[in-house]
Amino acid sequence: MTDQPVLLDVxxxxxxxxxxxxxxxxxLNIATKEALLETVRTVAEDDDVRCVVLTGTGRAFxxxxxxxxxxxxxxxxxxxxxxxxxxxxxxxxxxxxxxxNKPVIAAVQGIAAGAGASLAFACDFRILSDTAGFNLAFxxxxxxxxxxxxxxxxxxxxxxxxxxxxxxxxxxxxxxSKELGLATKVVPGDDFAGEVGALAARLAAGPTQSFGSIRRxxxxxxxxxxxxxxxxxxxxxxxxxxxSDHAAAVxxxxxxxxxxxxxx
Numbered sequence: 001m002t003d004q005p006v007l008l009d010v011x012x013x014x015x016x017x018x019x020x021x022x023x024x025x026x027x028l029n030i031a032t033k034e035a036l037l038e039t040v041r042t043v044a045e046d047d048d049v050r051c052v053v054l055t056g057t058g059r060a061f062x063x064x065x066x067x068x069x070x071x072x073x074x075x076x077x078x079x080x081x082x083x084x085x086x087x088x089x090x091x092x093x094x095x096x097x098x099x100x101n102k103p104v105i106a107a108v109q110g111i112a113a114g115a116g117a118s119l120a121f122a123c124d125f126r127i128l129s130d131t132a133g134f135n136l137a138f139x140x141x142x143x144x145x146x147x148x149x150x151x152x153x154x155x156x157x158x159x160x161x162x163x164x165x166x167x168x169x170x171x172x173x174x175x176x177s178k179e180l181g182l183a184t185k186v187v188p189g190d191d192f193a194g195e196v197g198a199l200a201a202r203l204a205a206g207p208t209q210s211f212g213s214i215r216r217x218x219x220x221x222x223x224x225x226x227x228x229x230x231x232x233x234x235x236x237x238x239x240x241x242x243x244s245d246h247a248a249a250v251x252x253x254x255x256x257x258x259x260x261x262x263x264x
Contacts, residue, residue: 008043016055020056025060025063028062028089033093037089044100052103054123055109061106062112064117094148099215106120108120108134110132111171112133117137118147121182125184125185128186130186132177133173136153138166156182208264209243213236217236220232244262244264
């Protein structure tokens with residue numbers, strides 16, 4: 001295994017981004033945050049990538065901020081690095097995950113805590129191994145929430161439950177996460193890779209522009225009036241109506257054939 005903190009593999013239209021600091025539970029030091037942002041930006045802009053999978057190596061998906069580095073920065077008084085990282089790293093990374101014009105899967109093979117949980121919440125699907133879980137760890141170190149958790153978490157579990165989870169963090173098991181709506185699906189560890197691979201392949205073979213427009217429409221509606229939401233839907237309908245995938249799908253329907261999508 002390479003010592004690079006973030007790995008990227010692109011195969012058959014699926015880009016798999018892997019956090020690769022297993023000895024540090026894939027915590028996010030500055031080098032990892034910079035590499036992750038650059039990798040997410042790369043796949044977001046690559047039209048040949050039609051589905052993105054975010055995962056980790058080892059027993060953790062990602063436990064958020066690297067507190068060892070954080071303590072060192074506190075001790076050296078490097079406040080610039082401490083208090084600009086949200087704007088420089090976390091916000092642009094999670095915004096790309098949440099808004100890129102293609103579907104995104106969080107393959108949560110282990111604990112996801114703090115910003116690691118927030119990254120997973122920004123994805124369309126969260127497939128959890130049965131040994132995985134979430135922990136909203138921010139108040140444990142007397143910090144506010146970040147990486148989009150104030151937006152995504154209430155929309156997944158409701159405002160009251162979101163405040164409870166943020167105020168009083170504890171580790172939620174995979175099954176508890178599923179009950180709350182934080183997990184799309186929980187699968188046994190032996191089936192985990194196959195389940196993630198099957199979903200990613202299905203998404204990568206689908207109408208990418210349609211998927212992207214739908215996720216953008218749903219996100220837009222959260223802060224829009226009904227009138228503005230349907231106006232945005234109209235714009236997305238015009239966009240997808242002009243795609244070659246739409247034309248091919250209509251032709252396939254008329255010919256009573258199964259459409260083949262190319263993401264264009």
